[in-house]
Amino acid sequence: AQKVTQAQTEISVVEKEDVTLDCVYETRDTTYYLFWYKQPPSGELVFLIRRNSFDEQNEISGRYSWNFQKSTSSFNFTITASQVVDSAVYFCALSESGNTPLVFGKGTRLSVIA
Amino acid sequence: NAGVTQTPKFQVLKTGQSMTLQCAQDMNHEYMSWYRQDPGMGLRLIHYSVGAGITDQGEVPNGYNVSRSTTEDFPLRLLSAAPSQTSVYFCASRRGQGPGGELFFGEGSRLTVL
Numbered sequence: 001a002q003k004v005t006q007a008q009t010e011i012s013v014v015e016k017e018d019v020t021l022d023c024v025y026e027t028r029d030t031t032y033y034l035f036w037y038k039q040p041p042s043g044e045l046v047f048l049i050r051r052n053s054f055d056e057q058n059e060i061s062g063r064y065s066w067n068f069q070k071s072t073s074s075f076n077f078t079i080t081a082s083q084v085v086d087s088a089v090y091f092c093a094l095s096e097s098g099n100t101p102l103v104f105g106k107g108t109r110l111s112v113i114a
Numbered sequence: 115n116a117g118v119t120q121t122p123k124f125q126v127l128k129t130g131q132s133m134t135l136q137c138a139q140d141m142n143h144e145y146m147s148w149y150r151q152d153p154g155m156g157l158r159l160i161h162y163s164v165g166a167g168i169t170d171q172g173e174v175p176n177g178y179n180v181s182r183s184t185t186e187d188f189p190l191r192l193l194s195a196a197p198s199q200t201s202v203y204f205c206a207s208r209r210g211q212g213p214g215g216e217l218f219f220g221e222g223s224r225l226t227v228l
Binding site: 006009033035037043044045047050052091093095101102103104105106107 | 147149154155156157158159162172173202204206214216217218219221222
């Protein structure tokens with residue numbers, strides 16, 4: 001069965017520091033999809049990125065970057081030069097092929113201190 | 115475009131009472147799902163549906179019923195509320211039946227069972 005592990009429960013950094021959020025996944029499928037969502041203090045869930053299992057290219061979007069490594073079953077998320085507005089809970093998620101639902105990790109709470 | 119709409123946003127129930135959390139989407143999405151969010155537990159799937167007339171259980175289905183009579187609506191019913199069902203509930207939808215699409219979330223419904 002699919003599983004997502006986010007070992008870091010809480011992380012606290014000072015503004016402008018870089019921070020990496022870890023995500024390790026388990027699946028027996030060769031076709032699968034990985035996601036990151038952000039939940040700011042206001043509570044809504046915001047989609048950040050989707051990556052399929054056939055695309056191992058890293059992605060950068062502004063201060064955000066994602067490192068997908070099939071060899072270690074990891075899909076880590078790095079925020080460069082963190083800002084207070086980055087404070088949120090971040091969820092990594094996985095869905096396998098077919099009509100399968102999205103399974104979430106337990107989330108990492110990031111606090112960025114000014 | 116309203117997206118995914120959940121009602122009510124807040125509800126307080128007494129143990130044993132019943133209620134329905136409503137979820138409607140106006141994006142003509144085939145796939146809909148319900149999650150609950152509890153501290154330290156991430157988002158756990160309750161039930162999901164890949165189309166009208168089709169529903170399936172997720173990780174934590176006990177105590178909840180669903181039906182999908184239309185593409186737009188996916189209500190979640192609590193037949194006899196228990197304090198363990200105190201949680202924040204999120205409805206989500208995505209285009210198509212396949213797993214690769216982005217999930218669009220409602221704003222959440224906070225339920226307290228006394």
